[in-house]
Amino acid sequence: MSPSVGRHLLRLGTRSSQSTVLLRQHRPTSAQRLYASEAAQAVVDKPETLSSYASTREKTAKAESKSFAVGIFKGRLTTDQVFPYPSVLNQEQTQFLKELVGPVGRFFEEVNDPAKNDSLEQVEETTLQGLKELGAFGLQVPSELGGLGLCNTQYARLAEIVGMHDLGVSVILGAHQSIGFKGILLFGTKAQKEKYLPKVASGKTLGGLGPHHLLIASFFHSNGGIADVFTVFAKTPIKDAATGAVKEKITAFVVERSFGGVTHGLPEKKMGIKASNTAEVYFDGVKVPAENVLGEVGGGFKVAVNILNNGRFGMAATLAGTMKAIIAKAVDHATNRTQFGDKIHNYGMIQEKLARMAILQYVTESMAYMLSANMDQGFTDFQIEAAISKIFGSEAAWKVTDECIQIMGGMGFMKEPGVERVLRDIRIFRIFEGTNDILRLFVALQGCMDKGKELSGLGNALKNPLGNVGLLIGEAGKQLRRRTGIGSGLSLSGVVHPELSRSGELTVQALEEFATVVEAKLIKHKKAIVSELLTPTLIYLIDEQFLLHRLADGAIDLYAMVVVLSRASRSLSEGHPEAQHEKMLCDSWCIEAAARIRENMANLQSSPQQQLFRNFKSISKAMVESGGLVTSNPLRI
Amino acid sequence: MAELRALVAVKRVIDFAVKIRVKPDKSGVVTDGVKHSMNPFCEIAVEEAVRLKEKKLVKEVIAVSCGPAQCQETIRTALAMGADRGIHVEVPAAQAESLGPLQVARVLAKLAEKEKVDLLFLGKQAIDDDCNQTGQMTAGLLDWPQGTFASQVTLEGDKIKVEREIDGGLETIRLKLPSVVTADLRLNEPRYATLPNIMKAKKKKIEVMKPGDLGVDLTSKISVISVEEPPQRLAGVKVETTEDLVAKLKEVGRI
Numbered sequence: 089m090s091p092s093v094g095r096h097l098l099r100l101g102t103r104s105s106q107s108t109v110l111l112r113q114h115r116p117t118s119a120q121r122l123y124a125s126e127a128a129q130a131v132v133d134k135p136e137t138l139s140s141y142a143s144t145r146e147k148t149a150k151a152e153s154k155s156f157a158v159g160i161f162k163g164r165l166t167t168d169q170v171f172p173y174p175s176v177l178n179q180e181q182t183q184f185l186k187e188l189v190g191p192v193g194r195f196f197e198e199v200n201d202p203a204k205n206d207s208l209e210q211v212e213e214t215t216l217q218g219l220k221e222l223g224a225f226g227l228q229v230p231s232e233l234g235g236l237g238l239c240n241t242q243y244a245r246l247a248e249i250v251g252m253h254d255l256g257v258s259v260i261l262g263a264h265q266s267i268g269f270k271g272i273l274l275f276g277t278k279a280q281k282e283k284y285l286p287k288v289a290s291g292k293t294l295g296g297l298g299p300h301h302l303l304i305a306s307f308f309h310s311n312g313g314i315a316d317v318f319t320v321f322a323k324t325p326i327k328d329a330a331t332g333a334v335k336e337k338i339t340a341f342v343v344e345r346s347f348g349g350v351t352h353g354l355p356e357k358k359m360g361i362k363a364s365n366t367a368e369v370y371f372d373g374v375k376v377p378a379e380n381v382l383g384e385v386g387g388g389f390k391v392a393v394n395i396l397n398n399g400r401f402g403m404a405a406t407l408a409g410t411m412k413a414i415i416a417k418a419v420d421h422a423t424n425r426t427q428f429g430d431k432i433h434n435y436g437m438i439q440e441k442l443a444r445m446a447i448l449q450y451v452t453e454s455m456a457y458m459l460s461a462n463m464d465q466g467f468t469d470f471q472i473e474a475a476i477s478k479i480f481g482s483e484a485a486w487k488v489t490d491e492c493i494q495i496m497g498g499m500g501f502m503k504e505p506g507v508e509r510v511l512r513d514i515r516i517f518r519i520f521e522g523t524n525d526i527l528r529l530f531v532a533l534q535g536c537m538d539k540g541k542e543l544s545g546l547g548n549a550l551k552n553p554l555g556n557v558g559l560l561i562g563e564a565g566k567q568l569r570r571r572t573g574i575g576s577g578l579s580l581s582g583v584v585h586p587e588l589s590r591s592g593e594l595t596v597q598a599l600e601e602f603a604t605v606v607e608a609k610l611i612k613h614k615k616a617i618v619s620e621l622l623t624p625t626l627i628y629l630i631d632e633q634f635l636l637h638r639l640a641d642g643a644i645d646l647y648a649m650v651v652v653l654s655r656a657s658r659s660l661s662e663g664h665p666e667a668q669h670e671k672m673l674c675d676s677w678c679i680e681a682a683a684r685i686r687e688n689m690a691n692l693q694s695s696p697q698q699q700l701f702r703n704f705k706s707i708s709k710a711m712v713e714s715g716g717l718v719t720s721n722p723l724r725i
Numbered sequence: 726m727a728e729l730r731a732l733v734a735v736k737r738v739i740d741f742a743v744k745i746r747v748k749p750d751k752s753g754v755v756t757d758g759v760k761h762s763m764n765p766f767c768e769i770a771v772e773e774a775v776r777l778k779e780k781k782l783v784k785e786v787i788a789v790s791c792g793p794a795q796c797q798e799t800i801r802t803a804l805a806m807g808a809d810r811g812i813h814v815e816v817p818a819a820q821a822e823s824l825g826p827l828q829v830a831r832v833l834a835k836l837a838e839k840e841k842v843d844l845l846f847l848g849k850q851a852i853d854d855d856c857n858q859t860g861q862m863t864a865g866l867l868d869w870p871q872g873t874f875a876s877q878v879t880l881e882g883d884k885i886k887v888e889r890e891i892d893g894g895l896e897t898i899r900l901k902l903p904s905v906v907t908a909d910l911r912l913n914e915p916r917y918a919t920l921p922n923i924m925k926a927k928k929k930k931i932e933v934m935k936p937g938d939l940g941v942d943l944t945s946k947i948s949v950i951s952v953e954e955p956p957q958r959l960a961g962v963k964v965e966t967t968e969d970l971v972a973k974l975k976e977v978g979r980i
Contacts, residue, residue: 184927187801190762191918199917223920236920 157472161535163603173658174461196253205363226289235289240460244405251409255513256363263310266399268295275383312367338388349374360512400474404456404481411449448484482517528640585657591678766848772915775807804926805918811931830862835939860907870900
């Protein structure tokens with residue numbers, strides 16, 4: 089083994105043990121534990137000016153990011169947040185959580201009636217009351233203020249239970265506490281917390297989240313018709329102290345319905361989550377007292393981003409629970425149903441469906457709990473991973489539920505078994521809290537951000553890009569290899585359980601392929617991509633979205649690989665009875681993900697693919713001009 | 726102002742919804758990793774005691790359980806339902822397997838005297854062994870009157886009126902305190918432990934003690950020889966006519 093490779097492996101070994109030490113230091117005792125709220129507070133406390141979003145990002149980027157996702161764009165294997173699979177609950181928290189799981193599960197099994205809630209298009213009154221008494225409305229509010237003071241990991245476990253039973257209720261609870269009053273939890277002053285948190289924790293007052301740039305009305309506002317306390321984002325004129333110029337910046341407010349001027353429209357009729365109230369909310373001449381500003385005046389965008397970021401893990405946890413319940417139904421059907429002379433679970437096509445469903449659930453669950461643990465450990469750079477978990481979870485849940493209906497055949501289509509209701513409920517999860525399309529662009533652009541800056545070192549070459557592209561790509565490849573040692577100096581051995589070493593290798597290879605393409609593309613498009621990131625509302629590149637979409641998919645696949653490697657490694661090391669099964673799930677995922685990444689990245693470099701993008705653009709343009717399809721049927725009649 | 730104090734005994738059993746599997750060595754059923762909860766009849770007993778406290782007829786409700794460390798989870802559930810404090814009579818896991826009604830009755834009798842309680846509530850039987858003996862044995866050891874299979878309980882000063890469900894119908898008896906009452910299904914519907922109450926229960930005390938501290942000997946004169954699954958139900962046979970049916974029944978010696 090060449091000395092530089094050895095040195096790199098050693099360095100990786102050191103790094104991973106350092107990160108293990110780091111993680112041990114982070115393992116919370118009740119005194120040291122950093123709640124997500126405090127972690128976010130740490131972000132808020134950093135000295136901030138009212139300058140553009142980009143310079144804010146620059147400052148945080150200067151401290152080396154511990155995010156795995158940020159690392160892969162630079163061809164780095166950043167293991168701090170992902171290996172070993174984090175375990176953050178202390179004895180007391182574990183014990184407490186165990187005590188909570190039973191009663192919550194029982195309530196949803198015996199009291200809540202999801203079918204009824206769906207047909208009534210609201211949660212039954214007695215159930216709602218029961219939920220309030222249960223304490224479900226203030227899970228993360230500190231106990232001194234009337235809540236349960238759960239950390240993110242504990243919250244995730246309970247969110248799983250709600251997701252297993254009723255997504256409508258899940259959205260009501262989530263819109264209330266995961267985003268509705270999260271702002272007060274994260275950014276509220278002591279006075280604001282004491283005023284609002286006890287009320288919202290008991291469910292006496294319901295919370296909702298307003299849009300971030302519509303001043304007068306909010307469309308599709310969850311809990312809009314029933315919430316009494318809103319976190320609202322509105323444009324406010326801010327005077328720049330230095331220049332005296334007046335700019336419009338977003339500020340976050342806590343708005344009470346009782347302030348007057350808050351009205352709402354009729355509840356919207358929806359495809360799913362019918363029990364959840366969705367309504368337009370109008371704010372007309374609402375007088376908001378100065379002490380109701382949340383965070384800094386003009387700092388609303390950061391408040392919004394942090395709230396959404398902070399709440400995303402909840403969705404992955406919820407959907408992991410939904411998938412668990414759906415898979416149980418599918419397995420039950422496959423086990424008992426006889427068709428064509430055999431129980432259908434003996435047929436290969438059914439076996440593939442069930443296996444794929446289990447793998448998707450395993451990945452989502454692993455992401456959810458890794459993310460919640462990272463947040464509990466006090467890590468602050470997890471926004472890309474949070475976005476990835478939302479994209480992955482919502483798409484996985486849709487596929488799993490859809491396949492369950494397929495396995496059940498005609499029965500799946502009927503109302504009675506309840507699976508069609510879940511499919512209807514799930515559809516919105518790919519849309520709200522940031523559409524998966526926008527989030528993909530976010531993942532790609534945010535990931536490229538740091539890398540783009542690094543490449544400014546290649547400034548001279550960029551002055552004559554056309555002449556130097558070949559040189560630059562070669563240069564980039566060389567840089568990559570130099571940084572990582574000869575050949576594949578990056579390695580997960582020593583970090584990943586030996587039984588998973590093949591999957592570990594696949595992951596590292598995939599990472600290299602990914603990073604190489606990122607670098608090449610950034611050199612080609614750098615100016616355009618980076619300049620787009622300077623605008624606070626992240627108006628995305630029109631032409632480059634085909635590329636960004638595929639880069640995001642690569643990042644998602646890579647994070648998924650690493651997450652299951654980490655979890656399966658831990659299970660194998662700890663000798664769990666299901667560890668061998670987890671190994672199969674992990675290996676299967678890695679085989680397909682690696683192949684997908686290879687194909688995606690190869691495509692991005694190929695000419696036929698570029699032609700494809702050009703075709704898409706032209707086809708779409710023609711369709712717009714036509715007002716629909718351009719072609720008529722073959723009969724031309 | 727009520728001065729009455731109640732002791733409620735609760736048992737940790739395999740959850741009723743779990744599919745029971747017998748261990749391959751036939752020594753018992755599989756308990757490792759299996760979901761456990763409070764015996765449903767014990768829940769009803771706790772609920773009744775807590776309701777009496779809420780009506781201010783009882784001053785203090787103490788929850789007790791005998792067994793290994795995990796019993797504390799069951800005691801915590803009782804605390805979350807409203808009991809004031811708990812007592813865990815710790816028995817190591819290996820010995821706990823041979824804990825039967827007589828041993829538990831001895832423990833409860835000693836505790837009832839030590840704590841000077843006026844009422845001892847239990848569930849009528851546990852859903853794992855279906856013994857239906859512990860309450861009765863404890864009353865015998867204490868020489869206290871007993872009201873078993875209670876479907877309604879009314880405190881009357883220093884007496885307690887118990888309506889019992891028996892085979893012939895309902896029997897109402899009046900007992901002098903102190904007495905033992907075992908709960909039947911229709912006595913009440915237990916409340917759901919709410920999460921805030923579970924949180925408050927964390928602050929309530931559980932006293933841990935050993936059977937030796939109470940001077941109780943736990944040796945059992947009973948040993949389990951084997952535990953087996955019930956025989957598989959055989960498939961039925963279809964016949965065409967009533968004559969065939971009679972012939973078949975004669976064949977198997979049923980008529």
